[in-house]
Amino acid sequence: MPQPENTTPDPVIRLRGATAALGGRPVLRGVDVTVHRGEVVALLGANGSGKSTAVRSVIGQVPLTGGSVELFGTELRRFRQWARVGYVPQRTTAAGGVPATVREVVASGRLSRTKLRLPRKADREAVGRAIELVGLTDRAKDSVSALSGGQHQRVLIARALAAEPELLIMDEPMAGVDLASQEILARTLREQVAVGASVLLVLHELGPLEPLIDRAIVLRDGCVTHDGPPPEALGQHALPGHDHVHPHAASEPVRTGLLS
Numbered sequence: 001m002p003q004p005e006n007t008t009p010d011p012v013i014r015l016r017g018a019t020a021a022l023g024g025r026p027v028l029r030g031v032d033v034t035v036h037r038g039e040v041v042a043l044l045g046a047n048g049s050g051k052s053t054a055v056r057s058v059i060g061q062v063p064l065t066g067g068s069v070e071l072f073g074t075e076l077r078r079f080r081q082w083a084r085v086g087y088v089p090q091r092t093t094a095a096g097g098v099p100a101t102v103r104e105v106v107a108s109g110r111l112s113r114t115k116l117r118l119p120r121k122a123d124r125e126a127v128g129r130a131i132e133l134v135g136l137t138d139r140a141k142d143s144v145s146a147l148s149g150g151q152h153q154r155v156l157i158a159r160a161l162a163a164e165p166e167l168l169i170m171d172e173p174m175a176g177v178d179l180a181s182q183e184i185l186a187r188t189l190r191e192q193v194a195v196g197a198s199v200l201l202v203l204h205e206l207g208p209l210e211p212l213i214d215r216a217i218v219l220r221d222g223c224v225t226h227d228g229p230p231p232e233a234l235g236q237h238a239l240p241g242h243d244h245v246h247p248h249a250a251s252e253p254v255r256t257g258l259l260s
Protein backbone atom coordinates (compact mmCIF):
# COMPACT_ATOMS: atom_id res chain seq x y z
CA MET A 1 0.00 0.00 0.00
CA PRO A 2 1.46 3.41 -0.85
CA GLN A 3 2.29 5.44 2.23
CA PRO A 4 0.91 8.92 2.78
CA GLU A 5 3.47 11.52 1.74
CA ASN A 6 4.15 12.79 5.25
CA THR A 7 5.12 9.42 6.67
CA THR A 8 7.35 8.17 3.87
CA PRO A 9 10.68 6.91 5.23
CA ASP A 10 12.56 8.24 2.18
CA PRO A 11 15.36 10.66 2.94
CA VAL A 12 14.47 14.33 2.53
CA ILE A 13 17.94 14.95 1.04
CA ARG A 14 19.99 12.42 -0.83
CA LEU A 15 23.19 13.63 -2.45
CA ARG A 16 25.06 10.72 -3.95
CA GLY A 17 28.54 10.62 -5.43
CA ALA A 18 28.41 14.37 -6.01
CA THR A 19 31.23 15.91 -7.98
CA ALA A 20 31.46 19.62 -8.80
CA ALA A 21 34.10 22.03 -9.98
CA LEU A 22 34.37 25.78 -9.45
CA GLY A 23 36.75 27.92 -11.47
CA GLY A 24 38.04 24.77 -13.14
CA ARG A 25 39.01 23.23 -9.82
CA PRO A 26 37.34 20.11 -8.37
CA VAL A 27 35.54 21.14 -5.18
CA LEU A 28 33.33 18.12 -4.53
CA ARG A 29 34.95 14.77 -5.24
CA GLY A 30 32.26 12.17 -4.68
CA VAL A 31 30.24 13.46 -1.73
CA ASP A 32 27.35 11.52 -0.17
CA VAL A 33 25.00 13.41 2.14
CA THR A 34 21.74 11.86 3.30
CA VAL A 35 19.30 13.54 5.67
CA HIS A 36 16.35 11.51 6.88
CA ARG A 37 13.02 12.95 7.91
CA GLY A 38 13.26 14.59 11.34
CA GLU A 39 17.05 14.41 11.45
CA VAL A 40 19.38 17.31 12.24
CA VAL A 41 22.64 16.88 10.36
CA ALA A 42 25.68 19.16 10.69
CA LEU A 43 28.08 19.53 7.81
CA LEU A 44 31.50 20.33 9.25
CA GLY A 45 34.95 20.84 7.79
CA ALA A 46 37.82 23.24 7.29
CA ASN A 47 37.53 26.42 5.24
CA GLY A 48 37.29 25.56 1.59
CA SER A 49 36.51 21.88 2.17
CA GLY A 50 33.34 22.20 0.06
CA LYS A 51 30.56 22.57 2.65
CA SER A 52 28.80 25.53 1.02
CA THR A 53 29.23 24.01 -2.42
CA ALA A 54 27.62 20.80 -1.19
CA VAL A 55 24.53 22.55 0.21
CA ARG A 56 24.31 24.84 -2.81
CA SER A 57 24.33 21.81 -5.07
CA VAL A 58 21.46 20.35 -3.04
CA ILE A 59 19.28 23.35 -3.91
CA GLY A 60 20.47 23.53 -7.51
CA GLN A 61 22.69 26.61 -7.22
CA VAL A 62 25.82 24.70 -8.19
CA PRO A 63 25.52 22.22 -11.05
CA LEU A 64 26.97 18.79 -10.44
CA THR A 65 29.40 17.30 -12.92
CA GLY A 66 28.57 13.83 -11.59
CA GLY A 67 26.37 12.08 -9.07
CA SER A 68 22.79 12.90 -8.18
CA VAL A 69 20.56 14.94 -5.87
CA GLU A 70 17.10 14.01 -4.68
CA LEU A 71 14.80 16.13 -2.51
CA PHE A 72 11.89 14.34 -0.86
CA GLY A 73 12.54 11.39 -3.13
CA THR A 74 12.35 13.45 -6.32
CA GLU A 75 15.29 14.06 -8.59
CA LEU A 76 16.31 17.72 -8.27
CA ARG A 77 15.68 18.38 -11.96
CA ARG A 78 12.01 17.44 -11.50
CA PHE A 79 11.55 18.88 -8.00
CA ARG A 80 9.02 21.74 -7.83
CA GLN A 81 7.81 21.83 -4.21
CA TRP A 82 10.14 24.57 -3.07
CA ALA A 83 7.75 25.73 -0.36
CA ARG A 84 8.83 22.58 1.50
CA VAL A 85 12.41 23.82 1.64
CA GLY A 86 13.72 26.80 3.62
CA TYR A 87 17.21 27.95 2.71
CA VAL A 88 19.31 30.38 4.72
CA PRO A 89 22.38 31.36 2.70
CA GLN A 90 25.71 32.25 4.20
CA ARG A 91 25.33 35.83 5.40
CA THR A 92 27.34 38.43 3.59
CA THR A 93 28.40 41.60 5.32
CA ALA A 94 27.48 43.77 2.31
CA ALA A 95 23.88 44.88 2.86
CA GLY A 96 23.05 46.24 -0.56
CA GLY A 97 19.78 47.10 -2.24
CA VAL A 98 16.79 49.07 -1.11
CA PRO A 99 16.34 48.93 2.66
CA ALA A 100 13.26 46.88 3.47
CA THR A 101 11.53 46.39 6.79
CA VAL A 102 11.90 43.21 8.81
CA ARG A 103 8.31 42.27 7.97
CA GLU A 104 8.84 42.83 4.23
CA VAL A 105 11.93 40.65 4.13
CA VAL A 106 10.26 37.89 6.14
CA ALA A 107 7.09 38.13 4.02
CA SER A 108 9.20 37.59 0.89
CA GLY A 109 9.91 34.12 2.26
CA ARG A 110 6.19 33.35 2.08
CA LEU A 111 6.04 33.93 -1.70
CA SER A 112 6.73 30.27 -2.42
CA ARG A 113 3.37 29.57 -0.76
CA THR A 114 1.33 32.55 -1.99
CA LYS A 115 2.68 32.45 -5.57
CA LEU A 116 0.78 35.12 -7.51
CA ARG A 117 -2.29 35.41 -5.31
CA LEU A 118 -2.66 38.12 -2.69
CA PRO A 119 -1.53 37.18 0.82
CA ARG A 120 -4.32 35.88 3.04
CA LYS A 121 -4.78 36.05 6.78
CA ALA A 122 -3.00 32.69 7.18
CA ASP A 123 0.00 34.08 5.28
CA ARG A 124 0.17 37.21 7.41
CA GLU A 125 -0.10 35.08 10.52
CA ALA A 126 2.70 32.77 9.38
CA VAL A 127 4.91 35.80 8.76
CA GLY A 128 4.05 37.20 12.21
CA ARG A 129 4.79 33.82 13.81
CA ALA A 130 8.16 33.55 12.09
CA ILE A 131 9.11 37.05 13.29
CA GLU A 132 7.97 36.18 16.79
CA LEU A 133 9.94 32.91 16.78
CA VAL A 134 13.18 34.79 16.24
CA GLY A 135 12.24 37.42 18.84
CA LEU A 136 11.91 40.42 16.53
CA THR A 137 8.23 41.32 16.90
CA ASP A 138 9.11 44.72 18.35
CA ARG A 139 11.39 45.41 15.35
CA ALA A 140 8.97 44.24 12.63
CA LYS A 141 8.49 47.71 11.17
CA ASP A 142 12.16 48.68 11.35
CA SER A 143 14.45 48.73 8.37
CA VAL A 144 16.75 45.70 8.26
CA SER A 145 19.62 48.12 7.71
CA ALA A 146 19.14 49.30 11.31
CA LEU A 147 19.74 45.82 12.75
CA SER A 148 22.84 44.21 14.20
CA GLY A 149 24.50 41.27 12.43
CA GLY A 150 22.85 38.78 14.76
CA GLN A 151 19.43 40.35 14.31
CA HIS A 152 19.95 40.38 10.56
CA GLN A 153 20.66 36.68 10.64
CA ARG A 154 17.48 36.15 12.65
CA VAL A 155 15.55 37.96 9.89
CA LEU A 156 17.01 35.61 7.27
CA ILE A 157 16.00 32.62 9.36
CA ALA A 158 12.50 34.03 9.88
CA ARG A 159 12.28 34.51 6.10
CA ALA A 160 13.05 30.81 5.61
CA LEU A 161 10.54 29.85 8.33
CA ALA A 162 7.74 32.00 6.89
CA ALA A 163 6.88 29.32 4.34
CA GLU A 164 6.66 26.76 7.15
CA PRO A 165 9.16 24.44 5.44
CA GLU A 166 9.62 20.78 6.31
CA LEU A 167 13.31 20.98 5.50
CA LEU A 168 15.65 23.75 6.60
CA ILE A 169 19.05 24.16 4.99
CA MET A 170 21.28 26.72 6.67
CA ASP A 171 24.78 27.77 5.71
CA GLU A 172 26.67 28.83 8.84
CA PRO A 173 23.69 30.35 10.65
CA MET A 174 25.82 31.19 13.69
CA ALA A 175 28.67 32.94 11.87
CA GLY A 176 29.22 36.43 13.23
CA VAL A 177 26.18 36.19 15.48
CA ASP A 178 26.30 37.48 19.06
CA LEU A 179 25.64 35.05 21.91
CA ALA A 180 22.14 36.34 22.64
CA SER A 181 21.14 35.82 19.02
CA GLN A 182 22.81 32.41 18.99
CA GLU A 183 20.64 31.34 21.90
CA ILE A 184 17.52 32.60 20.14
CA LEU A 185 18.53 30.76 16.97
CA ALA A 186 19.16 27.56 18.91
CA ARG A 187 15.75 27.87 20.56
CA THR A 188 14.08 28.56 17.20
CA LEU A 189 15.71 25.53 15.68
CA ARG A 190 14.75 23.38 18.66
CA GLU A 191 11.13 24.40 18.16
CA GLN A 192 11.28 23.57 14.44
CA VAL A 193 12.79 20.16 15.18
CA ALA A 194 10.11 19.55 17.83
CA VAL A 195 7.40 20.00 15.19
CA GLY A 196 9.16 17.55 12.87
CA ALA A 197 11.40 19.66 10.63
CA SER A 198 14.51 18.11 9.10
CA VAL A 199 17.64 20.24 9.13
CA LEU A 200 20.96 20.37 7.29
CA LEU A 201 23.34 22.91 8.78
CA VAL A 202 26.77 24.02 7.67
CA LEU A 203 28.69 24.81 10.84
CA HIS A 204 32.18 25.80 11.88
CA GLU A 205 31.51 25.07 15.51
CA LEU A 206 28.76 23.09 17.14
CA GLY A 207 28.17 25.76 19.79
CA PRO A 208 24.69 26.02 21.33
CA LEU A 209 23.33 23.78 18.58
CA GLU A 210 25.35 20.81 19.79
CA PRO A 211 22.51 19.14 21.75
CA LEU A 212 20.26 19.26 18.70
CA ILE A 213 22.59 17.53 16.28
CA ASP A 214 21.89 13.89 15.49
CA ARG A 215 24.69 13.29 13.04
CA ALA A 216 27.74 15.07 11.68
CA ILE A 217 29.27 14.78 8.25
CA VAL A 218 32.82 16.05 7.98
CA LEU A 219 34.24 17.17 4.65
CA ARG A 220 37.89 17.47 3.79
CA ASP A 221 39.12 18.56 0.37
CA GLY A 222 35.76 17.74 -1.19
CA CYS A 223 35.50 14.25 0.33
CA VAL A 224 33.53 12.93 3.31
CA THR A 225 35.91 11.83 6.05
CA HIS A 226 33.30 11.15 8.74
CA ASP A 227 29.57 10.46 8.80
CA GLY A 228 28.25 9.54 12.21
CA PRO A 229 27.87 10.87 15.73
CA PRO A 230 28.87 14.51 16.23
CA PRO A 231 32.60 14.89 16.95
CA GLU A 232 32.01 15.47 20.66
CA ALA A 233 30.66 11.93 21.05
CA LEU A 234 33.47 10.52 18.93
CA GLY A 235 36.21 12.22 20.87
CA GLN A 236 37.52 15.42 19.37
CA HIS A 237 41.03 14.10 19.25
CA ALA A 238 40.06 11.67 16.53
CA LEU A 239 39.45 14.53 14.13
CA PRO A 240 41.97 16.48 12.11
CA GLY A 241 42.90 19.97 13.26
CA HIS A 242 41.61 19.41 16.77
CA ASP A 243 41.69 22.47 19.00
CA HIS A 244 38.63 21.82 21.07
CA VAL A 245 38.59 23.14 24.60
CA HIS A 246 36.89 21.00 27.28
CA PRO A 247 34.73 21.44 29.19
CA HIS A 248 32.45 24.10 27.78
CA ALA A 249 29.45 25.91 29.15
CA ALA A 250 26.27 25.42 27.12
CA SER A 251 26.32 29.07 26.09
CA GLU A 252 29.90 29.02 24.83
CA PRO A 253 30.66 28.03 21.28
CA VAL A 254 32.39 24.65 21.12
CA ARG A 255 35.59 24.91 19.15
CA THR A 256 35.79 21.85 16.98
CA GLY A 257 39.03 22.86 15.32
CA LEU A 258 37.45 21.90 12.03
CA LEU A 259 38.08 25.25 10.50
CA SER A 260 41.82 24.90 10.37
Ligand SMILES: Nc1ncnc2c1ncn2[C@@H]1O[C@H](COP(=O)(O)OP(=O)(O)OP(=O)(O)O)[C@@H](O)[C@H]1O
Binding pocket: 022, 023, 027, 045, 046, 047, 048, 049, 050, 051, 052, 053, 054
Ligand atom coordinates in the same frame (compact mmCIF):
# COMPACT_ATOMS: atom_id res chain seq x y z
N1 LIG B 1 32.74 30.89 -7.42
C1 LIG B 1 33.87 30.21 -7.19
N2 LIG B 1 34.85 30.13 -8.12
C2 LIG B 1 35.98 29.43 -7.90
N3 LIG B 1 36.26 28.78 -6.75
C3 LIG B 1 35.34 28.83 -5.80
C4 LIG B 1 34.09 29.55 -5.94
N4 LIG B 1 33.37 29.41 -4.80
C5 LIG B 1 34.12 28.65 -3.97
N5 LIG B 1 35.29 28.31 -4.56
C6 LIG B 1 36.33 27.47 -3.97
O1 LIG B 1 35.79 26.19 -3.77
C7 LIG B 1 36.31 25.62 -2.57
C8 LIG B 1 35.16 25.17 -1.69
O2 LIG B 1 34.43 26.31 -1.28
P1 LIG B 1 33.20 26.22 -0.27
O3 LIG B 1 32.70 27.61 -0.11
O4 LIG B 1 32.28 25.17 -0.70
O5 LIG B 1 33.95 25.72 1.04
P2 LIG B 1 33.44 25.78 2.53
O6 LIG B 1 33.83 24.47 3.11
O7 LIG B 1 32.00 26.15 2.59
O8 LIG B 1 34.34 26.90 3.12
P3 LIG B 1 34.01 28.08 4.16
O9 LIG B 1 33.99 27.42 5.48
O10 LIG B 1 35.17 28.99 3.97
O11 LIG B 1 32.71 28.70 3.76
C9 LIG B 1 37.18 26.68 -1.95
O12 LIG B 1 38.51 26.37 -2.27
C10 LIG B 1 36.74 27.96 -2.61
O13 LIG B 1 37.82 28.84 -2.71
